[in-house]
Amino acid sequence: MSALILIVEDEAAIHELLVYNLEAEGFRTKVVEQGEDVYPAISEEMPDLVLLDWMLPGLSGIEVCRMLRTRAETQALPIIMLTARGEEAERVRGLSTGADDYIVKPFSVPEVMARVRSILRRMRPEAVADSLVRGDITLDRVKKRVLRGSRDIELSPTEFRLLEYLMQTPGRVFSRAQLLDRVWGDEGEIDERTVDVHVGRLRKSLSRGREGDPLRTVRGAGYAFDERYGK
Numbered sequence: 001m002s003a004l005i006l007i008v009e010d011e012a013a014i015h016e017l018l019v020y021n022l023e024a025e026g027f028r029t030k031v032v033e034q035g036e037d038v039y040p041a042i043s044e045e046m047p048d049l050v051l052l053d054w055m056l057p058g059l060s061g062i063e064v065c066r067m068l069r070t071r072a073e074t075q076a077l078p079i080i081m082l083t084a085r086g087e088e089a090e091r092v093r094g095l096s097t098g099a100d101d102y103i104v105k106p107f108s109v110p111e112v113m114a115r116v117r118s119i120l121r122r123m124r125p126e127a128v129a130d131s132l133v134r135g136d137i138t139l140d141r142v143k144k145r146v147l148r149g150s151r152d153i154e155l156s157p158t159e160f161r162l163l164e165y166l167m168q169t170p171g172r173v174f175s176r177a178q179l180l181d182r183v184w185g186d187e188g189e190i191d192e193r194t195v196d197v198h199v200g201r202l203r204k205s206l207s208r209g210r211e212g213d214p215l216r217t218v219r220g221a222g223y224a225f226d227e228r229y230g231k
C-alpha cells in the first residue's frame with residue numbers, strides 16, 4: 001500500500017502531469033479540483049501528503065491550508081503549496097499559513113518528486129520506508145517478504161497488503177469496509193466477511209504456538225495492528 005497523495009488543482013494539464021509522474025513513482029493519487037472537495041476526499045481516505053494549489057476557484061489554497069491546520073485530524077498532514085507567486089512576501093505568507101513546503105510554478109517534475117519524497121521521509125517515514133518493523137515482525141516492501149524473527153512468513157498478496165496497511169499505523173482501528181476499500185480496492189463486490197477470513201489466515205501465519213498476536217480485533221469496530229506489540 002503506497003502513500004496516497006491528494007492533489008488539489010483546478011488546471012487539468014497540471015494535475016494530469018502530477019498524477020502521471022507520481023503514479024510512475026509508485027504513489028497513489030487522488031485529484032480534487034476545488035477547495036470545497038478537500039474534506040470529502042479526506043474523509044474517504046486520509047492522504048499522506050497534499051499538493052495544494054494556491055489559486056483555486058472558490059476557497060483559495062491558503063484558506064484550505066488554514067482549515068486543514070485548525071482541525072485536529074489534519075493538523076500534522078504534510079502540505080506542499082503550488083503557486084505561481086514566487087515573491088518572497090507570498091512565500092513567507094504561504095509558509096506562515098502552515099504549509100510545509102512551497103513550490104513555484106512553472107515547476108520541474110523532478111523537483112516536485114524530490115520535495116514530495118523528502119517531506120514524506122521526514123514526516124511520514126512509514127509511508128515511504130522500504131520496510132516496516134514492529135517488534136520481531138519485519139515487512140519488506142521491496143522484496144515482498146515478511147519475517148517474524150528469522151522465520152519466513154508465507155502470505156498471499158492480499159494478506160501481505162492487509163498486514164502492510166495495518167502496520168503502517170499501529171493502533172489505528174479500521175472497519176471492514178475501510179479495509180475492503182483500501183486493501184482489496186476495485187475487485188468488485190466483496191463480502192465484508194472476506195476481511196475476517198483473511199485476518200484469520202494472516203493471524204495463523206504470523207503466530208505460532210505461544211507467540212504473541214500482533215493483530216487486535218475490536219468488537220463492533222474492526223481490526224488494528226496492536227500499537228503495544230513489540231514495545
Ligand code: CA
Binds near residue numbers: 009010054055056
Ligand atoms: Ca489553479
